[in-house]
Amino acid sequence: MTPEQLALRDAVRSLLDKHSDVRAAIETPHGYDKDLWARLCDIGVLPIPEQYGGSGAGQEETRVALEELGRTLTPAPLLSSAIVAQALLATGDEEVCGRLLPRIADGTVATLVWPWDTAEITTTPALDHPEVTTTVATASLDGTSRYVLDGDLAEILLVSDGTSLYEVDPGQPGVIREHTPTMDLTRRLATVHLTGASATRLGPWSSRIRDIALAALSAEQVGAAARALELTVEYTKTRVQFGKPIGSFQALKHRMADLHVLVETARSAALAATDEKSAAVAKVYCSEAFFKVAAEMVQLHGGIAITWEHDAHLYFKRAHGSGQLFGSPQVHLARLARSVP
Amino acid sequence: MDLSLDSSTLEFQAEVRSWLAAHVRPLSSMDTAPGFEEHREWERRLAAARLSVVSWPAEFGGRDASLLQWLVFEEEYHAAGAPGRVSQNGIFLLAPTLFAHGTEEQRSRILPSMARGDEVWAQAWSEPEAGSDLASLRSTAVRCDGGWLLRGQKTWSSRAAFADRAFGLFRTGPGERHRGLTYLLFDLRAEGVTVRPINQLDGEPGFAEIFLDDVFVPDRDVVGEIGDGWRVAMSTAGNERGLTLRSPGRFLAAAGRLVELYRKNPDPALRDRVVDAWIGAQAYRLHTFGALSNPPSGPAASVTKVFWSELDVALHETALDLLGEGAPGWRDGWLFSLSGPIYAGTNEIQRNVIAERLLGLPR
Incomplete structure (x- = not known):
């Protein structure tokens, strides 16, 4: 990441740490926190050039922000609005961009x-x-x-x-x-x-927009998977049984080590998603990585993960929902099977 | 992320590709006496084209190639179906250690002949009672006039059945476990050395036991400081676990062959596994390209090791399932892939490293 992207990541992360309350947001009529969305737009997470009222961020920056939103599962219309912004920019039509992009930059969904x-x-x-x-x-x-x-x-x-x-x-x-x-x-x-x-x-219509959407979703999935693993690691360091933190037991350590391998390689796949093939690879790989991490998050937490109060089920459900979004891994796998190598 | 290659790398790629196309031919197994010599000869031909150690400095026979160029070399090498590297232990394990901890004299004496395949190196880490728990090793080096006398037994020494020299850790004291170890080089044909080849599951002696009975090692063959062997060995252990031992090119080539195989033997029930294995090879490639500016070393290399060794097993198992019993071309690779999760530090040890050093889980 560039220094600017790191700064963006830190700004978004700190904003979400302070203000993201997922449980409260999903109870609102629109399902997201409008004030928080306005602040995110102010930071400049949308891929909109300055000439159209944006921050000058690009796809890469949006993916950085989506990874952060993925970590906290914060509901926000970033994925949808960012895809529209990219689709509008791809038309090259200055009148249309000039009319719609400034509104999107201001937070219009x-x-x-x-x-x-x-x-x-x-x-x-x-x-x-x-x-x-x-x-x-x-x-x-x-x-x-x-x-x-x-x-x-x-x-x-x-x-x-x-x-x-x-x-x-x-x-x-x-x-x-x-x-x-x-x-x-x-x-x-x-x-x-x-x-x-x-x-x-x-x-x-340009199929590039599909690839951009898949890459963006993959970044969000990686963020969520990484956070699900962090929460699991933290939990097993504090939960004590047989007089020791359960995270010291090799049977659990090795499962988490495997998840770390998965998350790190998924991040690489998401970052490298630039064209048709790599975007499809990222969608399949990151979806499956997130499925696996979320399922293990539930198992490694034990009974507490089966409660409504605990966030494990939110990660688990996000994993399966985002796996289906824009086509399931099987669909993209079949697409790759026809085009490989 | 931009994965496109610059013009000098493209030029290098073209040179490697055309040289390999002109020179690659199948060789006998390197784990037989004649096959070993064929592989040694192959190393000489690579060296003559300055392609045996491209990432090394030019003064030792290399080209000062960047990590990216090395990855490109590896992709071409495996795509061409070029022979396995009999000099692998030397060029990928000992050489990085000499670059980091050796003396100028050691580098100029040892590296050029290693690069030409004139001296092929075996590793001598494990002992019968010291496998995953390497720090419990017992072989000793005792001070004598002008050097050291080695005593003890090493095992699972890859290439030792036919190699010329070996490197390993020996207890020089004082102290226990990681303390009091010294990194030493020795001649496999020296007086007092007995090499007993061990047949592997393919029937050939890919490794050996080494018995050492007062084997003399001159002072000039001590690498690093006396008693500092553990640190010297571990500082480059990531090379074995990580990129250099198993570059993505190896798996990209195998995944390509697997896809070809599927085209000839399409079995819809196995299609997803074929594509999954292909995706795994792509993911490993993207992972290494993504890490170009910060190559995995230390604990991060453990992530890589777990990934490639399990990918290798999956690739070969899928190929065998496609082919059923008629899979001679894949069978040997499959048998070899079984050793991947074991050698270079078992995957269980790698998972401990990841869990404790990367995730911070308690011991």
């Missing part, structure tokens, strides 16, 4: 409905993806998309049909959005129904 382009490494629609179809002549959109990040909250809505990228006014009658109750309470998801929704075409 934005989200993208996109095909979790899972069938091919290029652009074949996925089996489990909503059929969003385009009537090109009228630029009206039809279809239903599930599991849209912050889909019911977003004031800025972009839609991709796998070919083109559109801007859609979420307030119009042709757009109906429903909050989706999720097992992972720290992640806000919605179903978006489009019925003859009028849309403005912004440009061609």
Whole structure:
């Protein structure tokens, strides 16, 4: 990390240490702490150039921030808004960027409905993806998309049909959005129904956005996995049985050592995710690493982890929710199987 | 992260690739007497092309290659299916120790002949009663006129059946366990040395027992200070566990062969394991490239060691499951992969290191 990225990491971490209260945030109507989100936007965690009202951060900086948000499981519309910012920048359309990016930089929630382009490494629609179809002549959109990040909250809505990228006014009658109750309470998801929704075409859809989204999610997963392991290590240093901290028992030590190997290699995979192949590798590897760490977090904590009060279940549920988000490891593994080497 | 190569590295890569394409041919097992000499000859040819020790300084036969260039060399080397390195113990284990703790005289006397394969080195760490608990070793070196006399027994000494010289730790006192040990070099053909080859599970003697009965070692073959052997040995132990022993190139090549194998024998039930193994090799590569500016050493090398040794087993097991019984090309590699979690410090010891020194768990 550059010195600037380290400073950003420290700033975000210290903000979250002081102000992130996950349990309180998920009880709010929107599922996240709006004041905290405003402070995060002030720090400059969104990948928006200064000319569009942003901090000049890029994808790398956003990934640093996402890793921190992952550590604490803090609900915030960063992943969704950052993906939209990248999609807008990719259009190269200065008018659109000038109109929408400053609002996003100020904290307006934005989200993208996109095909979790899972069938091919290029652009074949996925089996489990909503059929969003385009009537090109009228630029009206039809279809239903599930599991849209912050889909019911977003004031800025972009839609991709796998070919083109559109801007859609979420307030119009042709757009109906429903909050989706999720097992992972720290992640806000919605179903978006489009019925003859009028849309403005912004440009061609680029599969680069998928890769950026996968890389960003991987960073968040690594942060959460790393923190889950830290909490587990701390717990086993203090929990005493047979007159000794249970972390001194080799049977447990070796399990945690294996988790450390997994987290460190997952971090490398997430950091190196720059293109189609490495982003898919990162999604598979980091999802599976986080599954494993979260499952072991539960086992190594013992009975306390089975309680609602303890955070282990939040990590466990986040692991499984984020594993499915943007396509499960199996889906990306199948995609890699077709394109390897 | 930018993984693209600069122009001088690309040039180096092209040179290595074309040289290997022109020179690589299959050799007999290095664990047979004729195969050992074939491998020694191969080292001489590598050295003549200045490719045997690319990361060393030029004055000792190297090219001062950067770590990145060394990784590139390794990728090319394994992709070409080039022979195993019979000189591995010397060039990857003893040499870094001499660079860190040896004298100028030792470096100029020992390294050039090591680089040419003229002297092949074996390691002599373990003893029958000192395996994972290496600090309990009992072999001694007793002061004599002009040097030391070695007494005791070493075992699991890789390459010792046919090698020329060996390096190891000996008790010179005073003190117990990690104290009072000295790092010494000795000649495997010296008077008083008996080498008894041990056949490995593939039937060939890849390692040996060494019996030492008042074997003379001159003072010039003491590495580092008397009594400081543990520190001298451990300061470069990370080399064995980490990158240099098993670079990503080895596993990338094996993963590539595995994918080819799957193409010829597609078994949908094994597809995910094939891709998982391929992903593992990619992850190891990204991990090492990510660590270029700060190569894993000390306890961090333990992370690497656990990862590559288990990846190697998974790669070979998947290949064998694809091929069933008709897997002669993979069988030897599979048998060898079983030793990965054991040699260079067992994975159980590595996990202790990770748990205690990286995670801070109590002893």
